[in-house]
Amino acid sequence: MKSIDSAIRKTINDLNISPDKEEQVKKVVMEYWETIYLKVISGEFTAVSVRGVGTFVLSRYKLNKLIRNQIRKIKRIKKSKKFTEETKAKWLEHYYEKLRLALKQRNEIAIEYAKTFGNI
Numbered sequence: 346m347k348s349i350d351s352a353i354r355k356t357i358n359d360l361n362i363s364p365d366k367e368e369q370v371k372k373v374v375m376e377y378w379e380t381i382y383l384k385v386i387s388g389e390f391t392a393v394s395v396r397g398v399g400t401f402v403l404s405r406y407k408l409n410k411l412i413r414n415q416i417r418k419i420k421r422i423k424k425s426k427k428f429t430e431e432t433k434a435k436w437l438e439h440y441y442e443k444l445r446l447a448l449k450q451r452n453e454i455a456i457e458y459a460k461t462f463g464n465i
Contacts, residue, residue: 386403408454411443416444
């Protein structure tokens, strides 16, 4: 995968913008990509289609890795003697919410995968 800098240079070339305005173009491009990233990560969508660019899909591998990490963090917080019960409860709720979201996304991806390959 190419770096974001190559996308910025391509945007400057495609739109015939002077190279001295690179910082402004970078702000716009970064805001655009951050919006796409947040839509995928927030659980709002498992895939985001961008006209002229393509579709961004949360991969099953990364999603399963995220689930494993959340479970590991939950176990670590539960065993910890470093935090007060109030702090533990706060962190556990945060990690459980992320885990719920990831499991929901995993189920949606599994259903789409099954539909695509005729298992349903």
